[in-house]
Amino acid sequence: xxxxxxxxxxxxxxxxxxxxxxxxxxxxxxxxxxxxxxxxxxxxxxxxxxxxxxxxxxxxxxxxxxxxxxxxxxxxxxxxxxxxxxxxxxxxxxxxxxxxxxxxxxxxxxxxxxxxxxxxxxxxxxxxxxxxxxxxxxxxxxxxxxxxxxxxxxxxxxxxxxxxxxxxxxxxxxxxxxxxxxxxxxxxxxxxxxxxxxxxxxxxxxxxxxxxxxxxxxxxxxxxxxxxxx
Numbered sequence: 001x002x003x004x005x006x007x008x009x010x011x012x013x014x015x016x017x018x019x020x021x022x023x024x025x026x027x028x029x030x031x032x033x034x035x036x037x038x039x040x041x042x043x044x045x046x047x048x049x050x051x052x053x054x055x056x057x058x059x060x061x062x063x064x065x066x067x068x069x070x071x072x073x074x075x076x077x078x079x080x081x082x083x084x085x086x087x088x089x090x091x092x093x094x095x096x097x098x099x100x101x102x103x104x105x106x107x108x109x110x111x112x113x114x115x116x117x118x119x120x121x122x123x124x125x126x127x128x129x130x131x132x133x134x135x136x137x138x139x140x141x142x143x144x145x146x147x148x149x150x151x152x153x154x155x156x157x158x159x160x161x162x163x164x165x166x167x168x169x170x171x172x173x174x175x176x177x178x179x180x181x182x183x184x185x186x187x188x189x190x191x192x193x194x195x196x197x198x199x200x201x202x203x204x205x206x207x208x209x210x211x212x213x214x215x216x217x218x219x220x221x222x223x224x225x226x227x228x229x230x
Contacts, residue, residue: 006104105126107128108127114137130150142162147165165186175195190223191214212227
């Protein structure tokens with residue numbers, strides 16, 4: 001019988017249909033899969049078993065990884081705050097260490113990058129800022145008596161109400177710095193300092209012009225010319 005069916009190229013009857021209805025393969029209902037496919041489907045369905053995710057599945061591993069990363073970040077942050085060795089790395093309004101309203105007398109900031117650092121109202125007597133990058137830093141109402149600011153980049157820094165007496169400003173670049181209020185440069189060394197576009201009061205300008213001299217090695221501008229001395 002099987003040989004005859006193969007010879008006539010007839011499909012075997014579908015199990016759900018009566019033996020009397022034996023449609024040919026060309027007229028098999030489109031909504032029913034071929035007999036072999038339905039048999040395979042039944043076999044696959046019978047052998048299906050739900051799979052439980054193992055404990056170390058990828059989603060859980062990802063969560064653990066994120067948790068460990070957060071812990072490392074928190075630990076690093078605590079070290080930066082607790083250890084004074086990390087206190088003055090610069091950047092931001094406060095940097096890593098708080099420098100506003102602090103007594104930082106004699107501290108060594110030489111050569112450090114302290115862009116936009118906030119030193120408002122701080123005591124910075126004899127502090128060393130030699131060759132430091134202090135662009136946009138704020139020394140508002142700070143005490144810089146005797147501080148070393150030589151070769152420092154002080155462009156756009158705020159010296160409003162600051163006490164900068166007896167400070168070393170030799171070869172410093174103060175282009176665009178603010179000195180409104182009662183900023184005092186009395187007794188300071190300004191040899192080679194660049195005061196381009198610094199809004200000085202007339203009495204401040206006249207005082208500095210009395211001993212202004214030198215040329216800034218970075219900008220090439222003469223101190224007297226930047227102070228608009230006669």
